[in-house]
Structures are given as structure tokens and as C-alpha cells.
Amino acid sequence: MDILDVIKSRRNIKKFKSDAVQLDLIYSWLEAAKMAPNHRMTEPWEVYFVGPDTRAKLNHKTNFGNAPVLIAVLSKHGATAIEKEENAMATACFIQNFNLAAWAEGVGTFWSSIGITAKNREILGVPSNYDLIGVLGIGYPEIIPDPKPRTSIMNKIKNLP
Ligand SMILES: Cc1cc2nc3c(=O)[nH]c(=O)nc-3n(C[C@H](O)[C@H](O)[C@H](O)COP(=O)(O)O)c2cc1C
Numbered sequence: 001m002d003i004l005d006v007i008k009s010r011r012n013i014k015k016f017k018s019d020a021v022q023l024d025l026i027y028s029w030l031e032a033a034k035m036a037p038n039h040r041m042t043e044p045w046e047v048y049f050v051g052p053d054t055r056a057k058l059n060h061k062t063n064f065g066n067a068p069v070l071i072a073v074l075s076k077h078g079a080t081a082i083e084k085e086e087n088a089m090a091t092a093c094f095i096q097n098f099n100l101a102a103w104a105e106g107v108g109t110f111w112s113s114i115g116i117t118a119k120n121r122e123i124l125g126v127p128s129n130y131d132l133i134g135v136l137g138i139g140y141p142e143i144i145p146d147p148k149p150r151t152s153i154m155n156k157i158k159n160l161p
Helices: 003-009 023-033 052-058 081-104 118-124
Strands: 045-049 069-076 108-112 130-139
Touching: 003 081, 023 081, 045 081, 052 118, 069 081, 081 108, 081 130, 118 130
Parallel strands: none
Antiparallel strands: 045 069, 069 130, 108 130
């Protein structure tokens, strides 16, 4: 797939096959993810692989679509409020890089914001100086949803004088 096909065909996957995803592959997608833009090279992201005991405590309603792998992606705060915000943006770029790299090799992700509650932050052991940007289920898709309708980009463009 060329890059536009990867971007346009990616979906948030809600139901996964039980097939394992090789750890080496996941590491290679994380290596691609780390090339994300980040202001002042703060590289604010950290990745926790969520083991079965921790995952059970999260008590997610679909168990993340039964994804065989679950990661939490954290973003370190900066020295200022602006840096904290920019770091969170950079980590979102990191996640999307990861999502696209995985998708290009047939693996889907389920981006869940379940982790943002205080209780789930505690379960995941997120330090107070980190944001939790997403919890990602990772696996081979059982179902690939149809694309969700999007507003024409022409409605989102403004030409300034
Ligand atoms: C910051 C963020 C948080 C999200 N949290 C959830 C979530 O908690 N549960 C969920 O089902 N999808 C979540 N999603 C995925 C979106 O629902 C999904 O991307 C959107 O419906 C569009 O679908 P698509 O990605 O397949 O095009 C999240 C996406 C982002 C960017």
C-alpha cells in the first residue's frame, strides 16, 4: 500500500482475531512511531505493555475487542503548561505513526481513552507528571468497519486575506 492508501484505509478496530502479533513487529512500529515530530526534542512518550493482571483490573466492557496485546502510551509533562500541551500533541503524533505503521502490515489498533480516569491511571501506575494519551489494543482485525462519514475538507478550509 502506498502511504495515502494506508492513511485512508486505517480504521479503529473493535474486534480482533486471537492470532498473536510478533513482539519484534511491534518494536519495529514503535521505532517508526518515535520519529514523530516533537518540539525541542522532548521525546515525551513512554509505552507500558499491559499484562493480564493489570488488564483485568481495567475491566473494559469488550476487553479491548480481545486484542492480544495492550499498551498504554504516556506523555511526560514539560517544564511549562505549553510544553505539557505540546508534548501531548507530539505523543498523539507518535500514536498515529504507530497506528499507520501497524496498519501497513495488516495489524489494527483500538485507541481507547479508558485510561484517563483517576482510577485507571492508578491501575496503570501512571506517574502524576505524565498524561495518559491512549490505551491501544493491538491485533489482527476480525472485523474492519466501513469508513465513518467525514465532512468535506472544503468546509474546513478558510482563506485568510
Ligand atoms: C484521543 C482519542 C481517544 C479515543 N478514544 C476512544 C474510546 O475511548 N473508545 C473508542 O471506541 N474509540 C476511541 N477513539 C477512536 C475513535 O472513536 C475513532 O477514531 C473514530 O470513531 C473514527 O473512526 P476511525 O478511526 O475508524 O476512522 C479515540 C480516538 C482518539 C483520537
